[in-house]
Amino acid sequence: MQLQVRVRSVGAALRFAESVLLAPGQRHARRNAWTAVCENREHAADRRQDADVITGNAGATGAAGTAETAGPGAARAAGPAGARSVRR
Template identity: 55%
Template sequence: MPAAPVRPSVTDALLVLEGLLLRGGQRTARRNAWTAVLEDRRRAKDRDEAEHVLEAVSTSTSQAT
């Protein structure tokens, strides 16, 4: 039974286009920049969650006293 043909995804197409248009160093720099953006977003989310936890603890502590 032959395998069904796999359609290339948009991501695959963009990666191929990126490879054709950008030299290796530019591609690496862009990927590093995007990785930094994702890491910044993750840290911002972590800070937001920590802030909510601290506010909840602060509120429960002040109500208990």
């Protein structure tokens, strides 16, 4: 089998060779990058939720539900500041 490709420039030839040789690796790298982006978004959402719980803004309206008015240990009842939920 003979593959005949007309190359217009050295750059085009290099891009063609790179696309043929590295295609599976690039696909895998893109998948890994997208997985990392999704995990980062989940961690950011967890951090926002933890910050809201600590400051008392988690669904509270007015000052009645804030940590300052709820008494000592109200922020601790939600769990440690560094804890985050594990989603699977």
